[in-house]
Amino acid sequence: xxxxxxxxxxxxxxxxxxxxxxxxxxxxxxxxxxxxxxxxxxxxxxxxxxxxxxxxxxxxxxxxxxxxxxxxxxxxxxxxxxxxxxxxxxxxxxxxxxxxxxxxxxxxxxxxxxxxxxxxxxxxxxxxxxxxxxxxxxxxxxxxxxxxxxxxxxxxxxxxxxxxxxxxxxxxxxxxxxxxxxxxxxxxxxxxxxxxxxxxxxxxxxxxxxxxxxxxxxxxxxxxxxxxxxxxxxxxxxxxxxxxxxxxxxxxxxxxxxxxxxxxxxxxxxxxxxxxxxxxxxxxxxxxxxxxxxxxxxxxxxxxxxxxxxxxxx
Amino acid sequence: xxxxxxxxxxxxxxxxxxxxxxxxxxxxxxxxxxxxxxxxxxxxxxxxxxxxxxxxxxxxxxxxxxxxxxxxxxxxxxxxxxxxxxxxxxxxxxxxxxxxxxxxxxxxxxxxxxxxxxxxxxxxxxxxxxxxxxxxxxxxxxxxxxxxxxxxxxxxxxxxxxxxxxxxxxxxxxxxxxxxxxxxxxxxxxxxxxxxxxxxxxxxxxxxxxxxxxxxxxxxxxxxxxxxxxxxxxxxxxxxxxxxxxxxxxxxxxxxxxxxxxxxxxxxxxxxxxx
Amino acid sequence: xxxxxxxxxxxxxxxxxxxxxxxxxxxxxxxxxxxxxxxxxxxxxxxxxxxxxxxxxxxxxxxxxxxxxxxxxxxxxxxxxxxxxxxxxxxxxxxxxxxxxxxxxxxxxxxxxxxxxxxxxxxxxxxxxxxxxxxxxxxxxxxxxxxxxxxxxxxxxxxxxxxxxxxxxxxxxxxxxxxxxxxxxxxxxxxxxxxxxxxxxxxxxxxxxxxxxxxxxxxxxxxxxxxxxxxxxxxxxxxxxxxxxxxxxxxxxxxxxxxxxxxxxxxxxxxxxxxxxxxxxxxxxxxxxxxxxxxxxxxxxxxxxxxxxxxxx
Numbered sequence: 001x002x003x004x005x006x007x008x009x010x011x012x013x014x015x016x017x018x019x020x021x022x023x024x025x026x027x028x029x030x031x032x033x034x035x036x037x038x039x040x041x042x043x044x045x046x047x048x049x050x051x052x053x054x055x056x057x058x059x060x061x062x063x064x065x066x067x068x069x070x071x072x073x074x075x076x077x078x079x080x081x082x083x084x085x086x087x088x089x090x091x092x093x094x095x096x097x098x099x100x101x102x103x104x105x106x107x108x109x110x111x112x113x114x115x116x117x118x119x120x121x122x123x124x125x126x127x128x129x130x131x132x133x134x135x136x137x138x139x140x141x142x143x144x145x146x147x148x149x150x151x152x153x154x155x156x157x158x159x160x161x162x163x164x165x166x167x168x169x170x171x172x173x174x175x176x177x178x179x180x181x182x183x184x185x186x187x188x189x190x191x192x193x194x195x196x197x198x199x200x201x202x203x204x205x206x207x208x209x210x211x212x213x214x215x216x217x218x219x220x221x222x223x224x225x226x227x228x229x230x231x232x233x234x235x236x237x238x239x240x241x242x243x244x245x246x247x248x249x250x251x252x253x254x255x256x257x258x259x260x261x262x263x264x265x266x267x268x269x270x271x272x273x274x275x276x277x278x279x280x281x282x283x284x285x286x287x288x289x290x291x292x293x294x295x296x297x298x299x300x301x302x303x304x305x306x307x308x309x310x311x312x313x314x
Numbered sequence: 315x316x317x318x319x320x321x322x323x324x325x326x327x328x329x330x331x332x333x334x335x336x337x338x339x340x341x342x343x344x345x346x347x348x349x350x351x352x353x354x355x356x357x358x359x360x361x362x363x364x365x366x367x368x369x370x371x372x373x374x375x376x377x378x379x380x381x382x383x384x385x386x387x388x389x390x391x392x393x394x395x396x397x398x399x400x401x402x403x404x405x406x407x408x409x410x411x412x413x414x415x416x417x418x419x420x421x422x423x424x425x426x427x428x429x430x431x432x433x434x435x436x437x438x439x440x441x442x443x444x445x446x447x448x449x450x451x452x453x454x455x456x457x458x459x460x461x462x463x464x465x466x467x468x469x470x471x472x473x474x475x476x477x478x479x480x481x482x483x484x485x486x487x488x489x490x491x492x493x494x495x496x497x498x499x500x501x502x503x504x505x506x507x508x509x510x511x512x513x514x515x516x517x518x519x520x521x522x523x524x525x526x527x528x529x530x531x532x533x534x535x536x537x538x539x540x541x542x543x544x545x546x547x548x549x550x551x552x553x554x555x556x557x558x559x560x561x562x563x564x565x566x567x568x569x570x571x572x573x574x575x576x577x578x579x580x581x582x583x584x585x586x587x588x589x
Numbered sequence: 590x591x592x593x594x595x596x597x598x599x600x601x602x603x604x605x606x607x608x609x610x611x612x613x614x615x616x617x618x619x620x621x622x623x624x625x626x627x628x629x630x631x632x633x634x635x636x637x638x639x640x641x642x643x644x645x646x647x648x649x650x651x652x653x654x655x656x657x658x659x660x661x662x663x664x665x666x667x668x669x670x671x672x673x674x675x676x677x678x679x680x681x682x683x684x685x686x687x688x689x690x691x692x693x694x695x696x697x698x699x700x701x702x703x704x705x706x707x708x709x710x711x712x713x714x715x716x717x718x719x720x721x722x723x724x725x726x727x728x729x730x731x732x733x734x735x736x737x738x739x740x741x742x743x744x745x746x747x748x749x750x751x752x753x754x755x756x757x758x759x760x761x762x763x764x765x766x767x768x769x770x771x772x773x774x775x776x777x778x779x780x781x782x783x784x785x786x787x788x789x790x791x792x793x794x795x796x797x798x799x800x801x802x803x804x805x806x807x808x809x810x811x812x813x814x815x816x817x818x819x820x821x822x823x824x825x826x827x828x829x830x831x832x833x834x835x836x837x838x839x840x841x842x843x844x845x846x847x848x849x850x851x852x853x854x855x856x857x858x859x860x861x862x863x864x865x866x867x868x869x870x871x872x873x874x875x876x877x878x879x880x881x882x883x884x885x886x887x888x889x890x891x892x893x894x895x896x897x898x899x900x901x902x
Contacts, residue, residue, distance in 0.1 A: 041462065048436040105334050112331035125335075132339065149359075152357050153359040198338065255429015255430060275431070
């Protein structure tokens with residue numbers, strides 16, 4: 001044979017040399033791949049987060065309004081005054097209510113899409129959830145501003161159906177009621193559910209899709225009526241998906257400050273409190289301490305979710 | 315006897331699923347009606363009349379055009395940054411099992427897992443601490459941070475579906491690392507990256523919460539809309555802008571869907587059933 | 590999967606099989622030769638050249654992958670011409686070479702298809718053509734027939750053997766199927782738990798297994814215990830006795846009790862008990878109807894009892 005060597009001269013030049021060097025040092029190659037994203041997210045993003053967290057341990061001087069750079073828990077004491085605790089409880093209850101309602105509304109959609117929709121219908125359902133998920137958040141909020149307005153479609157509809165008394169009865173209920181839907185907790189709740197609902201449907205559908213139809217047939221075969229099958233087979237298997245979806249609905253509600261500002265009563269949510277404290281009040285330490293609340297709640301939530309195996313459904 | 319899966323659904327389930335879908339879509343459709351209303355002071359329903367006037371009015375509004383331009387620029391650059399970072403990260407994570415892999419995945423997801431307000435205020439206070447003035451680039455920095463995850467998710471899924479032996483086969487046939495990337499890896503992940511890029515663009519184009527903290531004086535389109543929502547001054551123009559935003563965001567979402575669903579020939583071939 | 594103290598030499602132009610159960614290190618060995626993995630210790634030489642630190646794309650060694658690893662985004666022609674394209678061969682030239690290679694694997698005219706439009710057997714041929722078109726010094730085949738059904742597998746065995754003879758290229762073939770290894774290879778290396786147990790011609794490893802493992806894995810031989818062998822031969826050692834060397838006789842030999850029989854098509858399999866030793870025997874159907882509990886006599890030629898050096902493997 002003419003060429004006796006088995007080591008080919010293929011790909012000489014700098015590209016070949018760099019490639020050789022990286023092939024011999026796979027760890028270096030891995031580090032080179034990871035360096036840009038790790039630097040960006042690890043330094044800029046995590047750095048900012050920790051800087052924020054650190055500021056919650058400083059406090060604001062009551063007279064000068066400037067930040068005193070001394071470690072103190074004073075800001076946390078301020079966080080725990082009744083007015084602020086009210087905000088925390090209000091936001092958390094809203095997040096819980098929104099999550100529960102989303103789960104209930106999402107279930108039939110997810111279940112139908114996972115179990116019965118085929119071919120064209122399946123694509124339609126998928127897009128039917130994806131489009132609202134990705135379409136503009138502000139536009140969605142704006143749509144509800146139109147719907148809930150006094151002169152808007154909902155009041156008109158209730159009037160046409162001669163059901164205005166139902167609406168008035170609802171609005172006269174303390175806490176959830178108010179002058180009109182657009183300035184009541186009910187309004188805020190409706191918009192939250194609307195905006196975050198797709199985030200619940202998708203993981204739920206993913207979890208339900210992994211339940212083989214044979215499980216349901218087996219359950220029926222063993223004598224379970226449909227409700228028993230749902231309770232004992234479908235629901236437990238869908239639970240990780242529900243929890244995965246609830247991570248989104250819960251977290252997004254906890255941190256939102258725009259929806260309650262536009263549709264709702266004047267009572268603050270955590271996001272609005274953070275916004276107000278960092279903005280007009282200039283109290284960055286208290287704003288930082290407020291952001292710790294959703295972080296702690298979500299940390300606890302994620303820890304529970306992990307134990308339930310929800311991350312496989314994401 | 316006939317057996318058909320779709321007909322087997324209980325009526326209650328069909329009604330529940332249908333009502334849920336309507337609930338998700340009707341409100342946005344309402345905007346399309348309002349964009350053509352003749353009423354310009356209230357949100358009156360039903361609209362007293364219809365007109366195309368507001369399309370022209372909006373078209374001639376420089377502030378809308380400026381906001382739109384800024385949004386497109388921010389979204390484009392954020393998407394490019396996210397594409398690079400997300401692909402690198404996905405390649406590293408799917409390539410080998412290394413120590414700290416879980417940490418990296420968590421780090422990528424964190425910016426959208428945590429409420430946007432936290433990312434926003436954290437960046438804002440960091441800019442303040444570092445004496446960085448707010449600018450176009452501070453907006454991009456924030457947007458790219460939470461866009462990485464979308465690209466990453468798409469790329470990781472595709473890397474997982476693409477058999478690792480393809481890279482080995484390419485090297486076995488004489489292609490060095492760069493040639494393998496160009497001729498084998500890139501063609502196989504291209505549609506996933508395109509889909510991820512589209513979604514990242516849509517995400518950035520629409521983002522408002524983080525932007526309010528990192529934008530300074532500039533107004534992206536969502537910031538413009540937010541101001542209109544809080545203090546309505548230009549109801550008819552807002553209606554038209556909202557409608558356009560809905561239409562514009564549908565394009566990348568639909569495209570991304572078809573890119574990830576229809577790429578039949580780009581999927582790694584299935585092994586024989588008898589393995 | 591790790592390999593340890595693997596020491597073997599493959600001759601130029603031979604058809605060499607690496608045989609072993611899954612996890613025995615045979616595939617790792619193949620990947621070391623291809624360059625996908627690097628040895629932590631020791632050396633690999635190909636035609637006398639050390640290849641440590643040489644990346645796979647610089648080795649004139651090509652591989653047929655277990656999952657074929659055909660590039661899904663390229664046509665069959667582009668798949669086969671890939672190596673030539675990388676080498677910078679002109680388009681018309683490499684397309685022609687690809688077409689010739691496809692003819693060689695009896696897939697002429699399939700060039701414009703996508704891999705997803707081919708059957709498993711056809712993909713396997715494309716993978717073969719893609720490797721051979723580069724004229725490698727050594728062709729590595731990783732369980733190439735594993736995904737094919739029985740009939741196709743038998744045809745491909747013949748074809749591969751004929752190709753290897755015609756081309757004169759060294760083939761190194763990994764398989765867990767002992768029948769495949771024995772029928773195709775010039776020589777076989779039997780792997781177990783990361784070690785090479787025995788290297789030899791198919792006849793050697795079949796008739797003269799050196800360990801209990803080889804005896805059991807290659808052709809499922811009877812392994813006779815030391816005490817029994819001592820009675821037979823005077824030497825206290827383990828020995829192998831192939832089931833087909835056991836004959837049923839009218840008189841002489843050893844008395845055996847039939848524990849069970851099964852019909853296997855070409856022969857009848859008997860499970861026998863000789864004292865406290867249990868043996869499998871493959872006998873022709875002429876022995877007639879035997880059933881469990883029957884007492885018969887069996888014998889074998891002294892040469893059939895092969896003493897094994899390594900006691901346990």
